[in-house]
Amino acid sequence: xxxxxxxxKATMKTKYKNLIAWIPxxxxxxxxxxxxxxxxxxxxxxxxxxxxxxxxxxGRFLIGTLEALTVFLILIPRLSALGASLAIAIMxxxxxxxxxxxxxxxxxxxxxxxxxxxxxxISSLILxxxxxxxxxLIGRLFRRSHLE
Amino acid sequence: MDSQLTVNLGxxxxxxxxxxxxxxxxxxxxxxxxxxxxxxxxxAFFLLTLINFFYRHxxxxxxxxxxxxxxxxxxxxxxxxxxxxxxYLFTNDVEEEPFNRTERSExxxxxxxxxxxxxxxxxxxxxxxxxKLRHSxxxxxxxxxQKFNLHFxxxxxxxxxxxxxxxxxxxxxxxxALGNHAVRALARGAKKTGLPMNTGEGGYPKYHLMENCxxxxxxGTAKFGVxxxxxxxxxxxxxxxxxxxxVKMIExxxxxxxxxxxxxxxxxxxxxxxxxxxxxxxxxxxVVSPPHHLECTDAESTVKFIARVQEISGLPVGIKLCFGRExxxxxxxxxxxxxxxxxxxxSIDGAEGGTGAxxxxxxxxxxxxxxxxxxxxxxxxxxxxxxxxxxxxxAGKLINAGSQLMALSxxxxxxYTARGFMLALGxxxxxxxxxxxxxxxxxxxxxxxxxxxxxxxxxxxxxxYILGLEDDHYELLSALGKRTFSxxxxxxxxxxx
Numbered sequence: 001x002x003x004x005x006x007x008x009k010a011t012m013k014t015k016y017k018n019l020i021a022w023i024p025x026x027x028x029x030x031x032x033x034x035x036x037x038x039x040x041x042x043x044x045x046x047x048x049x050x051x052x053x054x055x056x057x058x059g060r061f062l063i064g065t066l067e068a069l070t071v072f073l074i075l076i077p078r079l080s081a082l083g084a085s086l087a088i089a090i091m092x093x094x095x096x097x098x099x100x101x102x103x104x105x106x107x108x109x110x111x112x113x114x115x116x117x118x119x120x121x122i123s124s125l126i127l128x129x130x131x132x133x134x135x136x137l138i139g140r141l142f143r144r145s146h147l148e
Numbered sequence: 149m150d151s152q153l154t155v156n157l158g159x160x161x162x163x164x165x166x167x168x169x170x171x172x173x174x175x176x177x178x179x180x181x182x183x184x185x186x187x188x189x190x191x192a193f194f195l196l197t198l199i200n201f202f203y204r205h206x207x208x209x210x211x212x213x214x215x216x217x218x219x220x221x222x223x224x225x226x227x228x229x230x231x232x233x234x235x236y237l238f239t240n241d242v243e244e245e246p247f248n249r250t251e252r253s254e255x256x257x258x259x260x261x262x263x264x265x266x267x268x269x270x271x272x273x274x275x276x277x278x279x280k281l282r283h284s285x286x287x288x289x290x291x292x293x294q295k296f297n298l299h300f301x302x303x304x305x306x307x308x309x310x311x312x313x314x315x316x317x318x319x320x321x322x323x324x325a326l327g328n329h330a331v332r333a334l335a336r337g338a339k340k341t342g343l344p345m346n347t348g349e350g351g352y353p354k355y356h357l358m359e360n361c362x363x364x365x366x367x368g369t370a371k372f373g374v375x376x377x378x379x380x381x382x383x384x385x386x387x388x389x390x391x392x393x394x395v396k397m398i399e400x401x402x403x404x405x406x407x408x409x410x411x412x413x414x415x416x417x418x419x420x421x422x423x424x425x426x427x428x429x430x431x432x433x434x435v436v437s438p439p440h441h442l443e444c445t446d447a448e449s450t451v452k453f454i455a456r457v458q459e460i461s462g463l464p465v466g467i468k469l470c471f472g473r474e475x476x477x478x479x480x481x482x483x484x485x486x487x488x489x490x491x492x493x494x495s496i497d498g499a500e501g502g503t504g505a506x507x508x509x510x511x512x513x514x515x516x517x518x519x520x521x522x523x524x525x526x527x528x529x530x531x532x533x534x535x536x537x538x539x540x541x542x543a544g545k546l547i548n549a550g551s552q553l554m555a556l557s558x559x560x561x562x563x564y565t566a567r568g569f570m571l572a573l574g575x576x577x578x579x580x581x582x583x584x585x586x587x588x589x590x591x592x593x594x595x596x597x598x599x600x601x602x603x604x605x606x607x608x609x610x611x612x613y614i615l616g617l618e619d620d621h622y623e624l625l626s627a628l629g630k631r632t633f634s635x636x637x638x639x640x641x642x643x644x645x
Contacts, residue, residue, distance in 0.1 A: 053184040092191045
């Protein structure tokens with residue numbers, strides 16, 4: 001009977017986890033959704049940024065599409081671990097841009113972009129940790145039993 | 149001497165581990181110097197470097213990943229498609245188990261109604277380790293053969309007796325082990341040809357009944373469908389079930405060849421409302437199938453339980469068991485004789501029998517194989533004078549007429565096969581019956597996977613297989629120079645050296 005008690009505990013834990021995961025999931029979806037919209041609808045700031053990176057317009061559409069895809073993945077619980085990995089990758093890319101040609105302040109925004117970037121990066125790291133057992137390549141190593 | 153061209157996987161792994169951070173740095177520089185697009189690679193390789201670091205220095209569950217890093221994933225990746233590669237490309241036609249490709253394709257061809265001849269000669273190696281049938285110098289014409297007939301219940305002069313007109317039956321496959329499409333396709337094929345089908349121990353046979361074929365209701369050790377909450381027999385439920393016009397016989401399963409002496413556990417997650425109703429078990433808690441019937445603890449109680457089921461159902465009642473200890477079986481039959489109670493048939497399930505799920509050691513290491521068990525059972529029944537009081541059935545890997553005739557030569561009067569019929573349904577031996585992922589939709593409840601199993605279409609294949617198998621039986625019988633199946637003797641068989 002110990003087994004069934006453990007099973008019960010595990011299912012409770014999973015339910016609790018799934019609920020908590022919605023906080024970072026919605027956060028990422030909201031911010032990245034806005035960013036994707038900005039890029040795909042050619043807002044002036046985004047065009048400016050990608051001109052600086054010499055990736056205008058192909059790079060802007062590419063990143064915008066990737067961001068939209070990430071939002072889509074993040075909102076499906078089964079795929080949100082994959083979404084989190086993609087979000088981390090995109091944010092690392094953004095960080096490289098800010099460390100390089102872009103600088104920390106974009107068109108005198110007082111660092112708004114970098115704050116958003118930080119929020120998404122931290123949220124996706126938290127989400128990746130919550131859903132670590134379904135991460136690509138390393139998920140298996142976190143699965144202690146078939147219950148998790 | 150070592151050849152000059154060798155692949156040293158260890159060195160390749162070391163090289164990979166060293167290159168990952170170097171490549172990351174190179175792409176970082178290139179991203180700032182040449183084109184920002186290089187940073188796609190910077191990010192990707194940075195993450196791979198992190199993962200590689202994690203494999204080698206953080207995790208400790210997989211030695212290969214610790215020692216060789218990312219490249220060791222190749223092993224797991226390729227290994228995971230090993231079963232498919234072996235079956236598609238690398239295994240020869242006669243080396244797979246439980247059924248090799250020649251055996252499977254024989255069933256497929258029958259099921260599709262195609263020409264079943266092979267070319268150039270047997271692929272088997274006749275090294276004295278095989279059973280073979282001895283043909284006659286004077287084969288009989290087909291017109292001289294007698295039609296097969298087996299009357300169950302005649303020994304007790306039952307009015308409700310059942311007559312079997314082919315030397316084989318569809319063995320126990322429950323709804324639960326199989327999905328509803330597969331059950332219905334089998335049952336419809338059975339109905340088309342008038343062959344009876346065993347329901348398996350899945351409780352009330354809702355889907356089997358839909359197609360109106362003749363049924364043998366199997367009562368497992370948990371008595372699903374006819375049980376009280378404590379697992380004992382509910383006589384009213386059994387009586388009501390026996391009154392169904394489709395139910396022709398009852399079979400008490402004492403043990404199963406694939407897992408003799410083992411019960412099972414139906415986890416509560418699998419108990420849907422439907423399963424709970426059909427099996428007569430409560431929802432929300434695990435249900436344990438005990439290793440034996442509550443009522444059967446020794447020879448006497450077992451024999452009395454058989455009598456009780458015979459009385460309640462009013463139908464022919466058989467028992468199914470896997471032969472284990474000879475002395476125990478002897479005592480059981482002795483007790484039957486002493487109390488003048490005997491089942492209407494005994495079905496011997498060989499250790500090579502199939503199952504949806506069983507521990508490996510139970511499948512591999514327990515129970516007597518069919519061809520060794522049958523002659524012993526036949527002899528014990530003969531010695532105690534009970535051989536003509538009951539019928540003897542055989543089960544266990546008998547998917548073609550040849551092996552079924554061998555079982556008949558060893559004393560059986562009819563044969564059960566389940567996996568033969570699964571192959572007829574289109575089983576590709578993916579060996580995933582316990583995972584709910586059966587790629588051809590037979591042993592799964594996933595509606596997406598069951599979509600490919602058209603009930604009408606597959607029931608035709610079941611019908612073709614039944615007719616083809618019957619045809620083979622008579623062909624072989626005439627080659628053996630026997631007029632009836634009951635003329636087959638042990639002497640018609642060549643035994644392994």
